[in-house]
Amino acid sequence: MSEISDRLIIHRLAHTSGVDSFADDVRAGLKGKKKSLPPKYFYDDLGSQLFVAICRLPEYYLTRAESEILRNHSEEIAASICGPVRLIELGSGSAEKTRYLIDALLARQTLLHYKPVDISPASIEESSRELLKSYPRLRITAYAADYFTALRAMMEEPSAKDERAMALFLGSNIGNFEMDEARVFLRAVRSVLDRGDGLLIGADLKKSSDVLVPAYDDPLGVTAAFNINLLGRINRELGGEFDLKKFEHRARYNESEGRMEMYLVSRERQTIAIRSLDVEIHFEEGETIHTENSYKYDTDQLTSLARESGFALERTWTDSLQCFSFNLFAVR
Numbered sequence: 378m379s380e381i382s383d384r385l386i387i388h389r390l391a392h393t394s395g396v397d398s399f400a401d402d403v404r405a406g407l408k409g410k411k412k413s414l415p416p417k418y419f420y421d422d423l424g425s426q427l428f429v430a431i432c433r434l435p436e437y438y439l440t441r442a443e444s445e446i447l448r449n450h451s452e453e454i455a456a457s458i459c460g461p462v463r464l465i466e467l468g469s470g471s472a473e474k475t476r477y478l479i480d481a482l483l484a485r486q487t488l489l490h491y492k493p494v495d496i497s498p499a500s501i502e503e504s505s506r507e508l509l510k511s512y513p514r515l516r517i518t519a520y521a522a523d524y525f526t527a528l529r530a531m532m533e534e535p536s537a538k539d540e541r542a543m544a545l546f547l548g549s550n551i552g553n554f555e556m557d558e559a560r561v562f563l564r565a566v567r568s569v570l571d572r573g574d575g576l577l578i579g580a581d582l583k584k585s586s587d588v589l590v591p592a593y594d595d596p597l598g599v600t601a602a603f604n605i606n607l608l609g610r611i612n613r614e615l616g617g618e619f620d621l622k623k624f625e626h627r628a629r630y631n632e633s634e635g636r637m638e639m640y641l642v643s644r645e646r647q648t649i650a651i652r653s654l655d656v657e658i659h660f661e662e663g664e665t666i667h668t669e670n671s672y673k674y675d676t677d678q679l680t681s682l683a684r685e686s687g688f689a690l691e692r693t694w695t696d697s698l699q700c701f702s703f704n705l706f707a708v709r
């Protein structure tokens with residue numbers, strides 16, 4: 378077995394779209410009439426760890442459903458692309474579920490090249506080292522970067538001619554995009570793929586708000602901490618002066634839009650300085666910052682999304698409760 382360091386390359390590209398864009402996006406998001414912050418900023422070191430804790434909550438059915446699908450179908454999924462295959466993962470996080478697919482692929486081929494992308498450098502570093510410890514036949518080229526930066530970097534790289542690519546986008550990440558953003562993102566993924574390659578998308582399905590709301594507003598308050606940590610991050614990185622106790626977490630299902638929404642709600646009238654931006658932000662009591670949308674899908678929407686972004690929805694797998702879907706988008 379070769380040393381872990383011989384099998385690991387990490388491209389740290391986060392800085393190319395990092396601090397400046399965080400500052401710019403916070404300024405733009407909090408200065409507007411309707412305040413909002415992009416969800417990709419949840420994932421600093423603490424936020425990434427809080428997300429791992431969310432995945433363990435009984436109310437967060439998404440991770441259990443995805444694990445069930447992978448436990449039952451990863452061999453079939455691995456066989457759906459004529460290998461040998463290299464595995465690309467966008468927003469890989471802790472990559473715990475990816476192990477099912479790595480197992481299935483390594484049962485079919487001698488070596489596997491895994492290319493995870495995540496905006497959180499800590500997640501990329503830790504998950505890559507853990508995977509390499511477990512799998513001596515794995516090699517990793519990782520990208521600590523925003524999706525688009527990493528996809529651009531991948532396009533420049535040569536890839537083995539005899540290999541097909543299987544790209545993964547798990548954890549309902551697709552749900553964080555508006556429909557037009559999802560199409561732009563999928564076309565960017567399509568541009569690093571060729572005929573015969575596939576993209577596996579984990580999409581949460583539409584269901585009762587009785588199930589949805591507790592998944593985003595758990596009684597232990599872990600999701601609340603994950604949401605409020607966004608203000609903590611502004612304090613730490615941009616010299617913000619938010620008193621975290623003066624904001625509360627809110628989650629609601631917007632039935633007409635088919636999406637879960639998360640907000641931070643100001644508990645009182647207050648004005649907050651953010652020193653490195655040289656701005657002061659005023660909040661009325663009850664005023665909100667919109668921090669996340671999580672769209673819930675149905676098969677028709679997934680079929681159209683695939684068609685509109687250069688793919689065809691070839692196959693869908695669901696869990697036993699029909700909560701969640703894995704969708705194989707084949708390159709057209």
Ligand SMILES: C[S@@+](CC[C@H](N)C(=O)[O-])C[C@H]1O[C@@H](n2cnc3c(N)ncnc32)[C@H](O)[C@@H]1O
Pocket residue numbers: 416417420425428432467468469470471472474494495496497500522523524525547548549550
């Ligand atoms: C909902 S978590 C899912 C993690 C993992 N795929 C899973 O299923 O458990 C979203 C992951 O995507 C990463 N992420 C979010 N926005 C991103 C972006 N714009 N570019 C790259 N990674 C991003 C986060 O750091 C986080 O690890």
